[in-house]
Amino acid sequence: MKIRSVAAAALCMNLMHAYAVPPVAAAGPNANTAGERRIWMAVGERRFSITLADNQAARAFAAHLPLTLDMPDLNGNEKHAKLPKALPTKDSQPGTIRVGDLMLWRVDTLVVFYLTFDSPYLYTRLGRIDEPASLPDVLGRGQARIVFTRE
Incomplete structure (x- = not known):
């Protein structure tokens, strides 16, 4: 027994x-843990966490970090910059772009959106800024130097 x-x-x-x-x-x-899917974006003294999308483009972007980009303003709603290397794409038409979206336009243009609006363009989602409410004030109009890092 x-x-x-x-x-x-x-x-x-x-x-x-x-x-x-x-x-x-x-x-x-x-494994693709939440920690591995988190990167950081700094604008001056302000730091934002970004949760990366679970796709090949986001992983390729993260592999190129750290990265410092001077990003000019476009249309009063986004910052954009050409990346040093093309990334894989899986374009979709999101329709509504949301404040805090981090997207890839075509194969090599990184876009940080700081306002919500409707768009007919195709993008590959890279991620989302976790707390984007202050982005319009932090990014404002004109050029911004943005640093992307893993830590």
Whole structure:
């Protein structure tokens, strides 16, 4: 009887371990965790966290960091800059662009949107600034030097 209860206990422990291991740990070292999907954007003294999209373009963008870009204003709603290297694309028409969207236009133009508006253009989503409310004030009109980093 004692052998059965030890075997049952061992089986229970194995089952508990199988279901208690967090999915990130179970997925191994190549897992795409939230921490791996977070990058940072600095404008002067202001720092913003960005959650990257789960796609090839966002991973390629993150692989090129750190990156400092002088980004001129366009249309009073976005900053844009040509990237040093083309990224993979998967264009879609978002329709409504939201404040805080980080997008790729064509294969090599990074766009940071600081106002919400409707757009007919095609973009590849790279990510989203987590708390974008102050972006219109921080980015304003004119050129902005923006630093993108992993930490």
